[in-house]
Amino acid sequence: MNRKILFGLLALTLMTILLSACRVIDADTIPKNPAAxxxxxxxxxxxxxxxxxxxxDLVDDVAVPHTIKNGTWNSSTPDTTQEAGAPSVNLNFTGGDxxxxxxxxxxxxxxxxxxxxxxxxxxIVVK
Ligand SMILES: [Cu+2]
Incomplete structure (x- = not known):
């Protein structure tokens, strides 16, 4: 009889340890990328x-497609220069993505x- 109680207590202790090891991670604590x-x-x-x-993160807030690449607009002329050290960017957004x-x-x-x-x-200014 005593053995059964002891075994039960041991099992309970193990369960407690196991459950406390499984902590819930709050999504807000996961680091997020800055967003444009x-x-x-x-x-x-x-x-x-x-x-x-x-x-x-590039976030398309509206239902409009965008094609984003390295470069810039010099008034109405595209300048496709990719700066040294810049990650390559060539992305199609369909809207809302x-x-x-x-x-x-x-x-x-x-x-x-x-x-x-x-x-x-x-x-994008990287400091
Ligand atoms: Cu666009």
């Missing part, structure tokens, strides 16, 4: 600062633009 949001024909902010080593670019492993100023919408460009 896109409207119908522009980035909502023209510039974003990020830290070296970070990735950047998001994608991640990077990591940006080098400090500097990097530019991306939308090939569809004249003047739609983003400057």
């Amino acid at each position: 949001h896109m409207g119908s024909a522009q980035f909502l902010l023209p510039e974003i600062d990020i830290q070296k080593g970070q990735k950047l 998001r994608s991640t670019i990077g990591p940006f492993n080098q400090a500097g100023t990097f530019k991306i633009y939308c090939t569809i919408h004249g003047g739609m460009k983003l400057t």
Whole structure:
């Protein structure tokens, strides 16, 4: 009889240890990438600062496609320059979707633009 109680207590102790080892991870504690949001024909902010080593989320907030590549708009002329140290960017958004670019492993100023919408460009400053 005593053995049964002892075994029961041991089993209970083991269960407690096992359950406390399974902690629930709050999604808010997982580090998020900084995000640049896109409207119908522009980035909502023209510039974003990020830290070296970070990735950047591009978020298409509207039901409009965008094609985002390295480069910028010089008035109405696309400049397809990819800066040294810039991660390659060539992404198609169909609307209401998001994608991640990077990591940006080098400090500097990097530019991306939308090939569809004249003047739609983003400057990424990596510090
Ligand atoms: Cu666009």
